[in-house]
Amino acid sequence: MSEQVRILPRCGWGEAKWRLLGNRLTALALLLILLIALLALLGPLVSPWGYDTLDWQHLAGPPSLTARHWFGTDRLGRDLFVRTLDGVRLSLAISLIASIMSLLIGVTFGAIAGLAGGRLDGWMMRCVDVLYSLPYLFIVIILTTLFSRGSLAALLVALAAVGWLTTARIVRALTLALRRREFIEAARATGLSGPAILLRHVVPNLLGPVAVYATLIVPQMILFETFLSFLGLGVQEPHASLGSLIYGGAQEMESAPWMLLVPALFLVVLLLCLNLIGDGLRDAFDPRER
Amino acid sequence: MACVTPLTPASAEASPLLRLSGLTVSFDTRAGRTLAAQEVALSVARGECLGVVGESGAGKSQLFLAVLGLLAANGHAHGSARFGDTELLTLSPAALDRVRGRGIGMVFQEPMTSLSPHLTIGQQLTETLVRHLKLSGRAARLRALELMQRVQLSDAALRLSQYPHQLSGGMRQRAMIGLALAGEPQLLIADEPTTALDVTIQAQILSLLAELKRERAMALILITHDLAAVAAVADRLVVMRAGRVIESGRVAEVLKSPRDPYTRALIAGTLTLEGAAPVPAARPPNAGAAARPGACALTLEGVNVQFQVGHGWLAPRTALTAVHDVSLELPAGGSLGIVGESGCGKSTLARAALALLRTSSGRVVWMGQPLDGLPAHELRALRRDRQIIFQDPLGSLDPRMTVRQLIAEPLLVHERALSGADRDRAVAAALAGVALGEELANHYPHQLSGGQCQRVGIARAMILRPQLLVCDEPLSALDLPTQAQILTLIAELRSSSRLSLLFISHNLALVRRLCERVLVLYLGRMMELAPAALLYDSPRHPYSRELLAAIPSLDPAIASGRLGQVRAGEPPSPLSPPSGCVYRTRCPYAAAVCAERVPVFEEVQPGHRVACHRWRELP
Numbered sequence: 001m002s003e004q005v006r007i008l009p010r011c012g013w014g015e016a017k018w019r020l021l022g023n024r025l026t027a028l029a030l031l032l033i034l035l036i037a038l039l040a041l042l043g044p045l046v047s048p049w050g051y052d053t054l055d056w057q058h059l060a061g062p063p064s065l066t067a068r069h070w071f072g073t074d075r076l077g078r079d080l081f082v083r084t085l086d087g088v089r090l091s092l093a094i095s096l097i098a099s100i101m102s103l104l105i106g107v108t109f110g111a112i113a114g115l116a117g118g119r120l121d122g123w124m125m126r127c128v129d130v131l132y133s134l135p136y137l138f139i140v141i142i143l144t145t146l147f148s149r150g151s152l153a154a155l156l157v158a159l160a161a162v163g164w165l166t167t168a169r170i171v172r173a174l175t176l177a178l179r180r181r182e183f184i185e186a187a188r189a190t191g192l193s194g195p196a197i198l199l200r201h202v203v204p205n206l207l208g209p210v211a212v213y214a215t216l217i218v219p220q221m222i223l224f225e226t227f228l229s230f231l232g233l234g235v236q237e238p239h240a241s242l243g244s245l246i247y248g249g250a251q252e253m254e255s256a257p258w259m260l261l262v263p264a265l266f267l268v269v270l271l272l273c274l275n276l277i278g279d280g281l282r283d284a285f286d287p288r289e290r
Numbered sequence: 291m292a293c294v295t296p297l298t299p300a301s302a303e304a305s306p307l308l309r310l311s312g313l314t315v316s317f318d319t320r321a322g323r324t325l326a327a328q329e330v331a332l333s334v335a336r337g338e339c340l341g342v343v344g345e346s347g348a349g350k351s352q353l354f355l356a357v358l359g360l361l362a363a364n365g366h367a368h369g370s371a372r373f374g375d376t377e378l379l380t381l382s383p384a385a386l387d388r389v390r391g392r393g394i395g396m397v398f399q400e401p402m403t404s405l406s407p408h409l410t411i412g413q414q415l416t417e418t419l420v421r422h423l424k425l426s427g428r429a430a431r432l433r434a435l436e437l438m439q440r441v442q443l444s445d446a447a448l449r450l451s452q453y454p455h456q457l458s459g460g461m462r463q464r465a466m467i468g469l470a471l472a473g474e475p476q477l478l479i480a481d482e483p484t485t486a487l488d489v490t491i492q493a494q495i496l497s498l499l500a501e502l503k504r505e506r507a508m509a510l511i512l513i514t515h516d517l518a519a520v521a522a523v524a525d526r527l528v529v530m531r532a533g534r535v536i537e538s539g540r541v542a543e544v545l546k547s548p549r550d551p552y553t554r555a556l557i558a559g560t561l562t563l564e565g566a567a568p569v570p571a572a573r574p575p576n577a578g579a580a581a582r583p584g585a586c587a588l589t590l591e592g593v594n595v596q597f598q599v600g601h602g603w604l605a606p607r608t609a610l611t612a613v614h615d616v617s618l619e620l621p622a623g624g625s626l627g628i629v630g631e632s633g634c635g636k637s638t639l640a641r642a643a644l645a646l647l648r649t650s651s652g653r654v655v656w657m658g659q660p661l662d663g664l665p666a667h668e669l670r671a672l673r674r675d676r677q678i679i680f681q682d683p684l685g686s687l688d689p690r691m692t693v694r695q696l697i698a699e700p701l702l703v704h705e706r707a708l709s710g711a712d713r714d715r716a717v718a719a720a721l722a723g724v725a726l727g728e729e730l731a732n733h734y735p736h737q738l739s740g741g742q743c744q745r746v747g748i749a750r751a752m753i754l755r756p757q758l759l760v761c762d763e764p765l766s767a768l769d770l771p772t773q774a775q776i777l778t779l780i781a782e783l784r785s786s787s788r789l790s791l792l793f794i795s796h797n798l799a800l801v802r803r804l805c806e807r808v809l810v811l812y813l814g815r816m817m818e819l820a821p822a823a824l825l826y827d828s829p830r831h832p833y834s835r836e837l838l839a840a841i842p843s844l845d846p847a848i849a850s851g852r853l854g855q856v857r858a859g860e861p862p863s864p865l866s867p868p869s870g871c872v873y874r875t876r877c878p879y880a881a882a883v884c885a886e887r888v889p890v891f892e893e894v895q896p897g898h899r900v901a902c903h904r905w906r907e908l909p
Contacts, residue, residue, distance in 0.1 A: 181685060182680050182681075182686040183685065183686050183689075185646065185680075186678070186686045186687070186747075186750075187699070188646060189644060189646060189673065189677065189678045190673065190677070190700045190703060190750070191670040191671070191673035191674055191700070191704060192670075192699075192703055193666075193667075196703070200688075200699070204688075204690040205688065205689065207690075
């Protein structure tokens with residue numbers, strides 16, 4: 001009989017977790033990300049150099065074990081190992097915070113628009129359309145110059161201001177699909193108010209797809225931050241981000257190639273891993289793909 | 291009637307058209323090899339109809355897919371399947387293709403998946419005819435038209451130039467049958483051909499299949515979970531469970547004296563009108579109080595619900611009238627059934643009654659208080675008295691919440707003062723009330739069976755002790771044995787509390803068991819409103835009669851007799867309803883007056899109303 005108890009040991013998230021780790025490539029990417037994050041946190045403690053200490057003995061020196069400049073030094077004699085890991089840390093932190101900010105704004109905005117529907121939805125989405133059609137690079141340049149150049153807050157605001165638009169659109173589409181589901185009507189019939197339905201039923205059901213999207217937005221943010229720093233609009237000297245390091249390395253490409261290769265390698269590996277995790281998450285949450 | 295005329299058993303045994311013996315179907319999966327069918331032996335002769343019955347997952351579909359060489363890549367078939375003199379299992383793909391085209395035709399449950407969406411019906415038919423019968427293009431087109439007329443597709447010539455999505459489900463199934471007949475097969479295999487269709491259309495398709503079988507002396511295999519369909523059409527019957535044949539024999543004999551307990555359970559689970567004595571507990575214990583005049587729980591006065599269709603701008607906006615001028619009264623503790631085909635507005639009416647959607651005009655009055663124009667928070671507070679159970683048991687439960695959270699949610703809204711411990715106690719009591727174990731409280735909906743999900747939905751609706759329960763097709767997504775259990779549960783709840791019931795269903799046999807009064811809706815309009823006993827014994831409206839004729843029966847004589855009364859026809863589009871009486875386009879008694887004037891919803895006798903110009907003259 002169909003009435004018999006079928007006990008499955010895992011809930012939705014648990015199942016997704018196992019599918020995620022079962023994917024070898026994703027598991028490897030996760031491991032690599034963890035290693036890089038750990039290295040970025042602990043690496044600078046191991047090295048005798050600080051991010052802004054100048055070593056006059058080794059100007060633009062190649063990687064060497066004896067000088068304890070494992071990744072070499074830049075033109076001013078600053079240790080690249082410490083600066084690169086510092087850059088990784090800063091890039092990761094900035095992009096994580098910016099992603100979270102844009103997710104918070106985007107999910108709230110999109111969910112409200114999707115659930116409200118009708119005229120409010122129309123106006124809210126037209127706002128997004130207008131913001132979309134503004135050239136984002138100009139906005140960012142204006143924002144960063146409005147604040148003092150190189151202020152981290154300005155950079156974060158600029159990143160989030162651009163990032164939330166796509167999030168809002170995706171979340172609205174997801175909410176529209178959710179709104180037609182019967183359990184939302186069941187909640188209305190029970191007597192829940194609009195905000196209660198949003199918090200109790202819509203947002204929790206958005207988490208899965210949004211989590212997938214979030215892992216894909218983080219690498220975008222890293223790339224964007226790197227790009228801004230490369231243009232000189234982002235993180236300022238003496239601090240380093242991957243973008244400013246790559247810019248510095250590009251100047252010395254012919255005489256000291258390690259100055260470009262090391263931060264570029266870190267950037268590529270980081271982006272690749274995050275994208276792989278995002279793909280893996282998407283597959284894990286959508287078992288139909290298997 | 292000829293379809294149940296028994297073939298002599300000797301002739302059936304002598305020349306089986308298809309004979310399966312020791313057929314085993316298995317699938318390689320990650321968890322190892324699973325068996326879909328084991329050692330199945332059965333046969334079907336020319337001019338005979340074999341019903342293959344079983345619940346979903348019994349392996350009946352896979353069995354015949356294996357016979358046709360259509361198994362998925364990880365499937366294997368062993369044993370023997372002989373079609374005439376040919377062994378099908380060892381046939382080359384090209385030879386199998388010829389057999390599928392000319393020897394065996396196949397009809398599937400959802401015709402949309404087997405018809406190509408970007409070719410017209412005519413193109414698909416002529417293609418088949420040209421390929422298998424080697425007809426010229428012109429001859430093929432003529433033949434296609436003939437076929438469409440044979441399967442009683444209305445406006446056959448027009449349908450040929452249309453795409454599958456432009457046809458209704460019933461029309462698509464007719465076209466699909468026409469397509470299967472194109473190669474003039476000796477055997478037609480119909481896999482759940484009526485499951486996705488409305489009751490009336492179901493009966494039409496079954497009657498068409500029976501006719502075709504008789505006319506062409508074709509063998510027919512009807513794969514279904516519905517015993518009543520088999521009773522109406524089949525000569526012999528095979529019951530399958532978990533991949534094995536557990537009982538077989540002549541339909542009348544098996545249905546009359548089943549040997550296997552599982553067959554008995556299936557028969558007991560089929561809701562028919564004959565066995566439909568109202569569930570005894572369904573009567574409210576305090577019927578006297580309910581009959582007190584003026585004690586109306588819910589009153590609808592001239593309710594209209596319209597939807598705007600089209601987007602404005604370029605496509606002109608038109609109003610679709612889903613519910614048209616419906617007035618009814620539901621006494622406290624009373625029960626009303628709303629029946630009609632899908633699209634007749636019964637779900638819309640229920641939602642209007644719950645103020646889940648806005649009425650265009652008319653009033654909904656709850657306990658003497660009009661609900662229209664009530665501020666949102668007052669309306670929400672009133673919702674605790676009026677709850678609803680949905681059609682899709684899984685879809686109406688939030689997948690991210692546990693059973694405990696789901697059942698407790700109404701308390702969080704309406705009983706905020708309740709302590710956590712009290713709430714847990716209430717949830718435990720609610721679980722016990724729907725006969726679910728407390729160990730299920732921490733499960734998620736997808737870990738439960740359909741029946742358990744529906745019980746959770748009922749517990750959630752009942753935890754606030756509402757005064758009105760609206761059931762929107764609560765059983766149609768469930769397996770037969772589960773249907774009977776949930777039906778009994780609803781009846782018990784009704785007898786234990788003074789609950790008013792609004793029960794929506796397309797199944798009249800079901801409504802009979804639960805409801806004192808029945809409202810028949812067609813195209814959003816009231817056709818007939820009567821006490822249940824009167825409606826079933828002496829229906830006045832021709833549409834009520836049509837619905838009654840479509841009720842399944844397990845007595846082959848009654849079932850096939852009812853099929854004989856089935857008439858073709860489908861509801862018109864609610865965007866352009868016919869003038870006068872909306873039912874006249876399908877009505878066998880339609881007269882000139884029916885097209886001119888809208889019939890009055892007049893009283894036949896106290897408590898019995900009908901909207902028909904000619905009810906007095908009808909036989």
